[in-house]
Amino acid sequence: MFSLNDYKKLTEPESVALIGVTRRTGKGSNNPLEVLLEWGYQGKVYPVNLKGGSILGHRAYTSVQDIPEVPDLAVICAPRDAVPGLFTQCAERGIKLVVITAQGFFDGDERGKLMQKDILSTAACWGVRILGPNTLGVVNNFNHFCASFMRFINTVSATGILCQSGVFTVGASQIYNGIGLLIDTGNTTDIDCADLLRYLARDPRLKVINIHMESLKDGQKFMQAARDATALRPVVIYKTGASPTGSVAASSHTGSLSGDDKIFDTAFKQCSLFRAKDIEEINDLNKIFSTFHGINGKNVGVVSISGGAAIIAVDACTRYGLEVAQLSKPTMDLLREMIPEWAHYGNPIDMWPAGMFHGYHHAYRRILEAVIADPLVDSVICITSSFLDEEGDFLDTTEIIREVARNNPEKPIVAWTYGARFQDYAQKFEQENNVVYYYSIDRAARALSALYKYHHVIKKKDNQPVSLPINSGQILVNKLLAGTVKGNLELTRVFEILESYGIPVARWGKAENINEAVLLAEKIGYPVSIKVSSPQIIHKSDVGGVRLNIDSTEQLKENYQDMIRDIKSQHSDVKIDGVVIQEYLSGGTELLLGGKKDPQFGPVLAFGAGGIFTEVLKDVSLGIPPLSSEELKNMIEKTKVGKILAGVRGTPKVNIDVLVEILTYLSQLMLANPSISEIDINPLLAYTERVVALDARIILA
């Protein structure tokens, strides 16, 4: 078994073999040995090159067999056609961890795919773990280890990075402001993002972990690793490939309302990842998380050289759920003393008038010190200027701000400046690593809000998933699903499955002829509906297979005959399984409850507004089960129809607990029956105490 500790051999091996390393050195040679030596790596290095000799003063072995010990790690840096052979040699030599850098395997043509399969079976046979193929390797700035043919900046930062593409590996210095540990997961044919996330989250040197994700194989495994990681460190994720990838048209509402990216988004939220929408947001979040250890609350003081910029700061705080702090009396008294009588005073603070009367530096220091000492203030946004030359110096308060930050490490200060020299000012602000500069006020507020969220929401919540027992109805469902084939289930069986699991269906029965229908209707009580049951009919109303609100035997007979005749005349090949006679219900709130099997994450639940306008309103929230009652309640409350259920303008309040119970049953049903690919319960009618399915469909994979 490979333990978490074994991954250490990937990021700080005691010995490494560089297999197929080039003899070329210097500019453009992309020689990983050269990179490693430049970095000052202290472990043993064994270059392997068919021609032997020496490279950069190191003996080059002609084969991995000749290396005097079994190295912790082998890096195969040969072109793809040579990889399978070299990999087998590594395995035979007893090496347990191999990095493969070449492209052109699963990411390439048929031949590449075959070669990768070949490598995988060798690996399985010898118990070798693989990073890659198609990886730019590993960078460890703490221990000066770099297994890559590319050069990186070796600026140490408290940043852990997992990426799936060169752009995020090579661009890391720009994107993350330095690197602590970086691993390019490549094709993730074996070691994947989830494995490495668990590993990195336990490294005490890292303050924030980043993930760049293009694709994911095992969503559940990833979510569990992410849940564990976010309890330890903030984790930022950047998922690319959000555009629809030509997925097959879905046949249920749940299918069409839960696009790929929406499901990824739901998963990320459930395990408390920060999803960055672009590279700049990644950078912003890394800066705040690696600089500040915490924040006491969401009240922001704004100390601005300009009234106009102060307004922008208020907009930005509001946008990201922060509060513009009320100031306490001593601070307000100071402001009244410093600011001329004709000017407004209070938070946000426009420094200009006070600066005009008391000297800018003096005023800035006194006011900022008062604001940061104010118990009602948890963080400060400092807005200053970065003008040209002389005037600029006169207004340059970066030193004052850094000094105040140094004396008040528990209250984050972030800064923005305007004026031509902003790049210089950014550097000045950040030189002691106690103030963070942002390129806009909006980005500053967004970052503060994330810091607050991590320490006051994410860290405080129990992030572990619930476990759901097997529903006792499964025994019946096993029988009901036995012998079914791919596609649409007939209505009667759908109703039976729901009822087995405890999901109430409006009273119904199956009639095979008109007399049975009449008897059933009398038993159920008028008004009733008639619905055709056939595995070949997915959209019953589209073929005229639904008749609603029938309130006499006469009407029933007429509608029954009409309906069968209509369908048969238009679709002579349809096999009608029978007819469902069902209690007709009106009023109540129409809901959609659905489930869909996602290739990455498995079952996904959908809840939202039902009825004929489902697709127009698109009022749906998703959840990946198993979910706690609390999480299911949130799913309901997030939607607009959820607010209607809570009682609006005289409409009755619906008992949400009943609904949560039904969502739980649906979760169990989806989790226990992988053959179900889609379920729609629509409408599910909600009354004050009764929630009942009126129509539903199940599609088997």
Next chain:
Amino acid sequence: MFSLNDYKKLTEPESVALIGVTRRTGKGSNNPLEVLLEWGYQGKVYPVNLKGGSILGHRAYTSVQDIPEVPDLAVICAPRDAVPGLFTQCAERGIKLVVITAQGFFDGDERGKLMQKDILSTAACWGVRILGPNTLGVVNNFNHFCASFMRFINTVSATGILCQSGVFTVGASQIYNGIGLLIDTGNTTDIDCADLLRYLARDPRLKVINIHMESLKDGQKFMQAARDATALRPVVIYKTGASPTGSVAASSHTGSLSGDDKIFDTAFKQCSLFRAKDIEEINDLNKIFSTFHGINGKNVGVVSISGGAAIIAVDACTRYGLEVAQLSKPTMDLLREMIPEWAHYGNPIDMWPAGMFHGYHHAYRRILEAVIADPLVDSVICITSSFLDEEGDFLDTTEIIREVARNNPEKPIVAWTYGARFQDYAQKFEQENNVVYYYSIDRAARALSALYKYHHVIKKKDNQPVSLPINSGQILVNKLLAGTVKGNLELTRVFEILESYGIPVARWGKAENINEAVLLAEKIGYPVSIKVSSPQIIHKSDVGGVRLNIDSTEQLKENYQDMIRDIKSQHSDVKIDGVVIQEYLSGGTELLLGGKKDPQFGPVLAFGAGGIFTEVLKDVSLGIPPLSSEELKNMIEKTKVGKILAGVRGTPKVNIDVLVEILTYLSQLMLANPSISEIDINPLLAYTERVVALDARIILA
């Protein structure tokens, strides 16, 4: 009369008096004369300083009376208490245009407000126009004129700027990448943003105009100026102060659903302004508009050093409504030739494999040249790297990209790089002003999309507002509103007003006693509803003042008595004006139609989902009348309920023309009756051919 041409005296006066200019010079002196001389202004300058003598080699006049000519422009740079006196002297000297820089007038205390009123009456008396107070002045980089005590970068760009705060004036060099013409509108006590916008839009040296707006006095005037300007140039607006400013709780749905910022947003969209959400977006838009004269279409070629970054580019194009171009056969053939067989080829283009096999520079040039020559490609996003030292140079294609851009000026190329040296690369890309660098791919795509929108949507549309005739119902409405007071109108009068204007109301009549009610109900035909009519009752259902679906005389009598008794027992002081008996209608789609008088923009229309869930669904679009039928149709189609009206899953399609007609009547009603502050028609029921108001309220200001 002040003509557009007269504003030229503000930005390029032949002579200017600097009144109250300081004798101090050098560092921190903020001396506008010094700034002006440094800039090399060619016109005549008359410094005025009480003590006379000379300043920087220029004779200082002790009074404006002594200046040998009437200057085109006077800039008063004295502290506020001296301003009224100096202003009067300017007026008496015959100066027609005065800039006042001091703070503390309408933006200050009561004394300041009084002083400003004083100045305004002097101005009116002598016919003087004022810029400011509280302005940092005027900058004209084309003619080296700068009327400000602050120093600016005098880099010329094709950018016109109107701003309302120091942050945007002093920060301009950072925000807009240089300045063409800049005017700080300050308190806009006289010359305002609309005046100057018309002026700047006609300056052929400017390619893009920018507005920073904190507040607005005359929304209609501004909209007309903006409509005119956007037909000539792209106009970018940054509106700050979006957070709710403690506005009084609204008493109608329309009121509560149309917040300040939503109305500004509607206005900006109607006159085709680009609203930037932050300073970075302003910068991005200015770069693209001042570099490229046009774009042929929305098809983007992506030439990327990294497959991972190419995916991000596809996401970004999709997000902003651009298309990832299909390539034509010759381009595809070239790619097939250059890219190794195992790798994918097509747009987006991952350059790495081709570069590996053919040399990076060679491959990049051939492929980029083919892509830009491809008739199916309208613009290109180039993604390249900005690595450290040697490897970086090997991959540095900035020169190739600039050269291709030089040869293909009609197809915009934008660039992004990743890697530590991105700032250097940004400069390299932009040095010939034919490629624009962006800090993220997302921002690059957003800018290209704006360029497309300006040239293919905004410039092609007829941006002039329609004019609506007076509705003939106004004669009746004059009578109905005569003698009414502030507040809620009684229901009967509301219905009469709507009907006067041609807005159909479900058949109704007023009954003053139970016998009248019975007769009316028989005349209207059962089922009917009963509604209380009282100016004191705004929310009838909240006091039990509505009884629906009554279908017999018996029920009517019972409900009538019940209702009156109920209301009287709970609200003994309420004056019941009578009772409305109204046709009860069911089915149809419930709509909200509303109007609200906005302090800036005047009447604002609202259209959306009606019924009891109006406030939960928040499915509302706004419009500022007068609007064309086309614009009203858009308002309807933008909402979700608009899609339902178009016919969804078997629901009947509603005749939108009927609805557009009613929206037009409502526009006329609001425009002709400024005393109406809010109207709600809710629900307005829409059937296939009939649209009818069921309930409504009107609130008078």
